[in-house]
Amino acid sequence: xxxQLSSLLVQVLSQALHILGNKLVPxxxxxxxxxxLETVPPSIVVSGLVxxxxxxxxxxxxxxIVASRFVxxxxxxxxxxRETLPGANCGACGFAGCMGYAEAVVGNxxxxxxLCAPGKAxxxxxxxxxxxxxxxxVEPKIARVFCQGGKSRSQRKFLxxxxxxxxxxxxxxxxxxxxxxxxxxxxxxxxxxxxxxITMSDDGLPVISREKCTACGKCVAACPKQVIELGLMxxxxxxxxxxxxxxxxxxxKCQVGCIACGMCVRTCxxxxxxxxxxxxxxxxxxxxxxxxCVKKCPTNAIHDYLSPxxxxxxxxxxxxxxxxxxxxxxxxxxxxxxxxxxxxxxAKCIGCGMCEARCPKKAITMVAxxxxxxxxxxxxxxxx
Amino acid sequence: MWQDVLTIFIASALINNFxxxxxxxxxxxxxxxxxxxTAVGMSFTFTGVxxxxxxxxxxxxxxxxxxxxxxxxxxxxxxxxxxxFVQAADTIMKKVTPALYYKLGIYLALITTNCIILAVPxxxxxxxxxxxxxxxxxxxxxxxxxxxxxIIMASIREKLELADVPRAFQGLPISFVLTGLIALAxxxxxxxxxx
Numbered sequence: 001x002x003x004q005l006s007s008l009l010v011q012v013l014s015q016a017l018h019i020l021g022n023k024l025v026p027x028x029x030x031x032x033x034x035x036x037l038e039t040v041p042p043s044i045v046v047s048g049l050v051x052x053x054x055x056x057x058x059x060x061x062x063x064x065i066v067a068s069r070f071v072x073x074x075x076x077x078x079x080x081x082r083e084t085l086p087g088a089n090c091g092a093c094g095f096a097g098c099m100g101y102a103e104a105v106v107g108n109x110x111x112x113x114x115l116c117a118p119g120k121a122x123x124x125x126x127x128x129x130x131x132x133x134x135x136x137x138v139e140p141k142i143a144r145v146f147c148q149g150g151k152s153r154s155q156r157k158f159l160x161x162x163x164x165x166x167x168x169x170x171x172x173x174x175x176x177x178x179x180x181x182x183x184x185x186x187x188x189x190x191x192x193x194x195x196x197x198i199t200m201s202d203d204g205l206p207v208i209s210r211e212k213c214t215a216c217g218k219c220v221a222a223c224p225k226q227v228i229e230l231g232l233m234x235x236x237x238x239x240x241x242x243x244x245x246x247x248x249x250x251x252x253k254c255q256v257g258c259i260a261c262g263m264c265v266r267t268c269x270x271x272x273x274x275x276x277x278x279x280x281x282x283x284x285x286x287x288x289x290x291x292x293c294v295k296k297c298p299t300n301a302i303h304d305y306l307s308p309x310x311x312x313x314x315x316x317x318x319x320x321x322x323x324x325x326x327x328x329x330x331x332x333x334x335x336x337x338x339x340x341x342x343x344x345x346x347a348k349c350i351g352c353g354m355c356e357a358r359c360p361k362k363a364i365t366m367v368a369x370x371x372x373x374x375x376x377x378x379x380x381x382x383x384x
Numbered sequence: 385m386w387q388d389v390l391t392i393f394i395a396s397a398l399i400n401n402f403x404x405x406x407x408x409x410x411x412x413x414x415x416x417x418x419x420x421x422t423a424v425g426m427s428f429t430f431t432g433v434x435x436x437x438x439x440x441x442x443x444x445x446x447x448x449x450x451x452x453x454x455x456x457x458x459x460x461x462x463x464x465x466x467x468x469f470v471q472a473a474d475t476i477m478k479k480v481t482p483a484l485y486y487k488l489g490i491y492l493a494l495i496t497t498n499c500i501i502l503a504v505p506x507x508x509x510x511x512x513x514x515x516x517x518x519x520x521x522x523x524x525x526x527x528x529x530x531x532x533x534x535i536i537m538a539s540i541r542e543k544l545e546l547a548d549v550p551r552a553f554q555g556l557p558i559s560f561v562l563t564g565l566i567a568l569a570x571x572x573x574x575x576x577x578x579x
Contacts, residue, residue, distance in 0.1 A: 047452040059468035070479035
């Protein structure tokens with residue numbers, strides 16, 4: 001091995017000496033414009049080497065000058081923020097990808113730290129730490145489907161046999177569903193979801209996973225019927241219908257559509273529901289998710305995502321009395337002194353589960369309640 | 385001479401279109417034609433880089449390599465010149481026009497290793513080393529021809545998204561079939577001008 005190498009080295013050296021000795025080297029395997037020559041004059045070899053070396057040096061120096069003249073200073077904070085972000089590039093923040101948001105949130109003092117929907121509160125806090133901005137809270141959001149009229153509960157205008165995609169189906173006379181506001185059920189949202197949070201039910205409606213959905217809004221943008229909207233996770237009572245048809249027409253087309261009868265408006269204890277354009281809408285700023293309207297709706301158009309309703313129960317052994325649960329409770333059902341064991345007023349509790357989600361000690365569990373008593377009964381007495 | 389320039393321009397854009405008759409640059413061709421937006425961005429960047437790169441290489445070939453009889457080094461030197469130029473353009477664009485950089489900058493790195501970018505200076509060295517105008521005509525024609533190919537392909541592939549393609553042909557295979565069909569159509573140009 002060593003001898004082979006050394007003999008090769010000797011050969012190469014003697015060859016080089018040959019060239020330097022200005023002797024003509026026979027042409028072997030050199031292409032290009034010297035093919036016509038029978039031998040290669042050493043001057044060509046030398047000038048080739050010199051030109052290549054010179055070009056290398058010139059380009060090297062030129063690039064170095066360019067790099068130092070046109071240097072763009074990147075704030076190290078931008079890189080830190082970008083690493084903190086989930087990197088899904090979903091655009092829910094309103095900027096062009098995670099890098100765009102990272103630059104904006106570091107560079108612009110007016111950009112809030114809580115715009116990253118998939119990152120939720122944890123990322124917002126970290127960004128606030130890096131940028132030194134006041135940490136704004138993030139209320140978790142989720143995508144909600146505003147249609148319950150699956151295949152079994154709604155009518156079809158015609159048999160659609162085209163490409164199984166909503167954006168394609170909508171080109172055929174607005175889709176095959178007789179209700180023009182409803183979900184077509186060909187799964188465009190499912191394919192648009194970068195987090196695999198959407199599955200299609202057997203009835204042909206998208207089902208959104210509470211755990212996986214990050215409220216990035218990709219499905220909202222993908223749906224040609226605008227049947228998906230982002231809503232606060234805590235506001236779990238939703239009128240799952242977008243139909244602006246008159247009640248009679250809704251009845252003909254779908255078993256579970258909103259017929260704008262006004263029953264929910266009269267039932268609501270906090271006047272959060274109003275009817276607009278033949279469609280009841282809940283004002284989520286007022287709604288306390290008590291779930292009374294759900295039971296009253298004659299067409300079951302109102303969906304209670306908390307169903308079956310459970311009751312919060314505090315484990316006295318684990319409770320350290322930090323009062324977080326009492327602060328998040330929308331109906332003030334939890335009371336107790338600071339650093340003392342808290343208690344849940346079962347009559348007030350609506351089973352929204354927000355305290356369970358927020359308790360750092362996992363002291364709260366949701367258990368099945370015997371019956372909803374107290375408040376609902378009292379309210380049923382006073383409709384109109 | 386001007387007639388030659390025009391002939392070279394049309395021939396390189398249509399008759400000898402790099403994608404459809406020489407099958408060069410297919411990597412980028414299939415890479416960026418999924419969306420019209422990226423295809424248009426690539427077209428602009430590609431044509432620009434092609435023109436400047438070909439001009440630089442022409443000067444180096446004519447005034448450095450020819451007098452020294454080192455034409456056989458053209459592949460090494462041309463690719464070096466293109467790489468250095470693209471790298472410099474990348475850095476300068478980032479500083480001077482950040483907006484343009486974020487729109488077109490991502491394509492620059494791809495272009496460095498494109499075969500059309502190298503093929504044009506090589507062809508220039510072989511055929512049109514005497515005239516800068518002819519070289520530029522070839523560069524512009526090839527750039528626009530490639531842009532044409534990208535835009536045709538992108539517009540068809542966007543429609544293809546909704547087509548009912550058999551499973552085995554989905555994605556790249558149907559794109560190759562398409563390229564072959566467009567190439568057949570481009571064959572129709574072949575009798576237009578005889579060089």
